[in-house]
Amino acid sequence: MEFNPQEKQWHLFKFKLQFFSVVSFLCIHLSSSAVLAPILQDPSTRLQFLSLYLRTPYQQPTKLLVDLTAPFSWVECTCSNRSSCTYRYHPLPCASPLCNWLNSPACSNCSSEPTTDPICSDGLCHLFFARPRYRKRVRVQALADSLALPVTNGRNPGQLEVVPEFVFSCSERSLLKGHVPRGVTGLAALGRSKFSLPAQVSNSLSSPNVFALCPSDSPSAPGVAFFGTRGPYFFLPEIDLSKHLNYTPLLISTDEDEAYLIGLTSIRVNGRVAVKLNRSVLTVDENGFGGTTLSLSTPYTVLESSIYASLVEAFVNESAAAAFKLTATQPVSPFSVCYDAGDVLVTSAGPAVPTIDLVMQSNDVVWRILGSNSMVRMAREGVDVWCLALLDGGVNPPATIVIGGQQMVDNLLQFDLDSQQLGFSSSVLVHDTMCANFNFTVNA
Ligand SMILES: *[C@@H]1O[C@H](CO)[C@@H](O)[C@H](O)[C@H]1NC(C)=O
Ligand SMILES: *[C@@H]1O[C@H](CO)[C@@H](O)[C@H](O)[C@H]1NC(C)=O
Ligand SMILES: *[C@@H]1O[C@H](CO)[C@@H](O)[C@H](O)[C@H]1NC(C)=O
Numbered sequence: 023m024e025f026n027p028q029e030k031q032w033h034l035f036k037f038k039l040q041f042f043s044v045v046s047f048l049c050i051h052l053s054s055s056a057v058l059a060p061i062l063q064d065p066s067t068r069l070q071f072l073s074l075y076l077r078t079p080y081q082q083p084t085k086l087l088v089d090l091t092a093p094f095s096w097v098e099c100t101c102s103n104r105s106s107c108t109y110r111y112h113p114l115p116c117a118s119p120l121c122n123w124l125n126s127p128a129c130s131n132c133s134s135e136p137t138t139d140p141i142c143s144d145g146l147c148h149l150f151f152a153r154p155r156y157r158k159r160v161r162v163q164a165l166a167d168s169l170a171l172p173v174t175n176g177r178n179p180g181q182l183e184v185v186p187e188f189v190f191s192c193s194e195r196s197l198l199k200g201h202v203p204r205g206v207t208g209l210a211a212l213g214r215s216k217f218s219l220p221a222q223v224s225n226s227l228s229s230p231n232v233f234a235l236c237p238s239d240s241p242s243a244p245g246v247a248f249f250g251t252r253g254p255y256f257f258l259p260e261i262d263l264s265k266h267l268n269y270t271p272l273l274i275s276t277d278e279d280e281a282y283l284i285g286l287t288s289i290r291v292n293g294r295v296a297v298k299l300n301r302s303v304l305t306v307d308e309n310g311f312g313g314t315t316l317s318l319s320t321p322y323t324v325l326e327s328s329i330y331a332s333l334v335e336a337f338v339n340e341s342a343a344a345a346f347k348l349t350a351t352q353p354v355s356p357f358s359v360c361y362d363a364g365d366v367l368v369t370s371a372g373p374a375v376p377t378i379d380l381v382m383q384s385n386d387v388v389w390r391i392l393g394s395n396s397m398v399r400m401a402r403e404g405v406d407v408w409c410l411a412l413l414d415g416g417v418n419p420p421a422t423i424v425i426g427g428q429q430m431v432d433n434l435l436q437f438d439l440d441s442q443q444l445g446f447s448s449s450v451l452v453h454d455t456m457c458a459n460f461n462f463t464v465n466a
């Protein structure tokens with residue numbers, strides 16, 4: 023076949039056009055696949071909240087509480103009537119692709135025949151989940167609005183990337199029980215459901231279903247949450263924390279929308295003393311009770327009574343040993359073990375106290391808790407002590423161990439829902455950086 027020169031030009035042009043559109047398509051997808059959000063700790067409640075942009079047509083800065091167990095996000099309902107609505111969210115009809123993706127049982131169960139079932143009557147999409155462990159079934163209306171977060175290359179934030187139809191719900195403020203920092207107007211669900219913020223962001227941006235948190239306890243310098251990327255995660259001075267992760271499987275619980283469960287098998291104190299514990303309470307039973315979960319809305323790690331007692335005993339005993347020579351003093355509520363601040367040597371990784379190792383699937387996969395994460399300073403009314411920041415959860419709690427916020431600050435945690443793994447760094451302070459060291463200068 024012969025082309026005349028003009029045809030040749032045309033074919034070359036068409037080829038170039040296709041080539042460049044493929045390249046720019048790839049570029050857009052490569053550059054826009056990961057986004058981030060700053061996360062800040064409220065000093066009085068020690069809860070973490072993240073900042074993002076919500077609402078159409080104006081991108082309104084919105085602060086939401088970070089919750090690792092919640093299945094769907096919600097914001098305050100601020101409308102007394104439609105015209106006074108400040109949120110321009112809209113309900114999703116059952117017959118929308120997004121509702122189809124969410125696979126709302128409220129829609130799939132009542133497609134054709136008219137019915138008196140209130141779930142089916144309105145033809146609107148609902149978020150629905152059940153939590154047998156808490157004997158809870160929840161159904162809320164699905165609302166949608168645009169959400170925007172800055173893209174990131176792992177070093178800086180960039181331009182805003184928009185998720186055009188982010189699904190959430192709205193609720194009365196009373197659900198936050200007044201325990202939240204001023205300006206926080208809802209909750210960001212980072213749980214394992216497919217309605218969660220990370221799942222929706224990765225679905226919309228065609229990025230991996232992975233998110234990572236590096237919470238800070240500084241009242242002014244935020245930590246960071248990355249969505250849709252397995253790294254790099256750069257912190258000043260040029261430390262890529264994705265290189266410092268250990269991995270443990272995320273276990274599937276009987277509750278499909280349950281908190282993240284990990285397979286903690288034993289606890290060591292000071293690198294050598296194995297805490298006496300009843301292994302059967304560590305595993306999840308057939309009713310979904312037991313196991314080890316993570317919760318940022320729990321300020322301090324809570325342990326089942328017998329494990330708490332053994333751990334405290336070993337910790338107090340090791341603290342008294344020659345290397346530390348610490349004698350417990352009058353404890354400050356809610357803690358039971360405290361040491362005079364004057365007796366405690368403070369290092370770059372916090373107070374010098376025995377380490378607490380959470381041993382995962384094998385003896386060399388260890389989440390090491392150093393003084394900066396195990397101890398909290400309590401200074402008030404003439405008392406100045408460092409206390410072991412763990413709490414007694416009583417007998418038969420729903421989860422045997424809930425790893426809380428104090429034990430997660432300045433740790434990088436990567437939740438990989440595609441490979442069902444938790445990556446954890448232990449304290450990033452030992453790598454000469456901290457979660458507040460992310461460079462938030464916008465890179466245009
Ligand atoms: C809606 O609320 C706004 C502000 O609260 C009020 O001014 C307006 O009259 C209300 N409209 C209706 C129809 O109730
Ligand atoms: C939907 O139907 C399935 C199968 O018939 C049933 O198991 C499920 O409980 C139903 N869900 C609701 C919300 O009614
Ligand atoms: C371990 O815990 C299980 C479940 O709570 C209990 O039935 C069992 O008696 C405990 N074993 C020991 C040695 O305490």
Ligand SMILES: *[C@@H]1O[C@H](CO)[C@@H](O)[C@H](O)[C@H]1NC(C)=O
Binds near residue numbers: 335336343
């Ligand atoms: C307490 O420490 C001493 C010596 O350091 C050790 O011999 C003893 O076994 C320890 N007890 C417990 C319960 O860890």
Ligand SMILES: *[C@@H]1O[C@H](CO)[C@@H](O)[C@H](O)[C@H]1NC(C)=O
Binds near residue numbers: 178258461463465
């Ligand atoms: C932070 O990022 C900006 C933009 O890339 C860069 O110009 C600046 O040097 C960085 N800051 C530090 C301390 O490296």
